[in-house]
Amino acid sequence: MPKTFRHLNEEDRDTLAILFNRGRTLTSIARFLGCSTGTLSREIRRNTTPTGYRPHAADRLAQQRFSEGHQRPRINHPGLKDHIEAKMRIGWSPETIAGRLQHERTTSTNPETKLPVVSHETIYQWVYAMSESINSKIQKIKQMACGFRNIENFK
Numbered sequence: 001m002p003k004t005f006r007h008l009n010e011e012d013r014d015t016l017a018i019l020f021n022r023g024r025t026l027t028s029i030a031r032f033l034g035c036s037t038g039t040l041s042r043e044i045r046r047n048t049t050p051t052g053y054r055p056h057a058a059d060r061l062a063q064q065r066f067s068e069g070h071q072r073p074r075i076n077h078p079g080l081k082d083h084i085e086a087k088m089r090i091g092w093s094p095e096t097i098a099g100r101l102q103h104e105r106t107t108s109t110n111p112e113t114k115l116p117v118v119s120h121e122t123i124y125q126w127v128y129a130m131s132e133s134i135n136s137k138i139q140k141i142k143q144m145a146c147g148f149r150n151i152e153n154f155k
Contacts, residue, residue, distance in 0.1 A: 005036075005039075007060075007062070008039065008062070010059045012035070013056075013058050013059050014042065015129070016029060016033070016040060016044075017043060017053050017054075021053075026041055038067070046058075046151055049059060052138075056140075074126065075118060075123070075126045078117050080116055080118070083101075083115055084097055084123060086127070087100075094123035094127070097120070098119055098122075098123060099120075101115055102117050
C-alpha cells in the first residue's frame with residue numbers, strides 16, 4: 001500500500017482531542033483517523049499549551065502556518081537590497097552573491113556590517129518580482145504615451 005500524506009482538518013483535530021483526553025494511544029487514534037502516528041505526535045507537540053490541547057486554536061495556527069509558508073520570500077533589508085543591486089550591476093550571479101554573503105557572515109567580526117544571509121533562489125525570486133514591477137510600470141508609461149499621441153491625431 002503506497003504511503004499517502006494528508007493534513008489534519010478541524011474535524012480530525014476535534015476527534016484527536018476527544019480520544020487523546022480519553023487516554024487512547026496515538027497509534028490507535030492514527031489508525032482510526034487514517035493518518036500517520038508521527039502526524040498526530042507532531043500535532044500534539046506543536047499545539048499543546050499549559051492548559052492542554054485545544055483543537056480549534058490548533059486549526060487556526062495550522063492555517064496561519066500554511067499561509068505564511070507559501071508567501072514569496074522577500075528581501076526587506078535596505079542594505080541588502082543595495083548590496084545585491086550593486087553586485088549584480090558589476091556582473092555577479094545570484095549564486096556568487098549568496099555565497100559571498102554566507103562567507104562574510106561567518107568571517108566578519110563586526111555585527112553592524114553583517115547583512116542577512118539569503119539563498120540564490122531568494123535573490124532570483126526578488127529579481128523576478130522586481131522585473132514584473134518594472135515591466136508593468138513601463139507598460140503603463142507606453143499606454144499613456146500612445147493615448148496622448150492618439151488624442152493629438154484626432155484634433
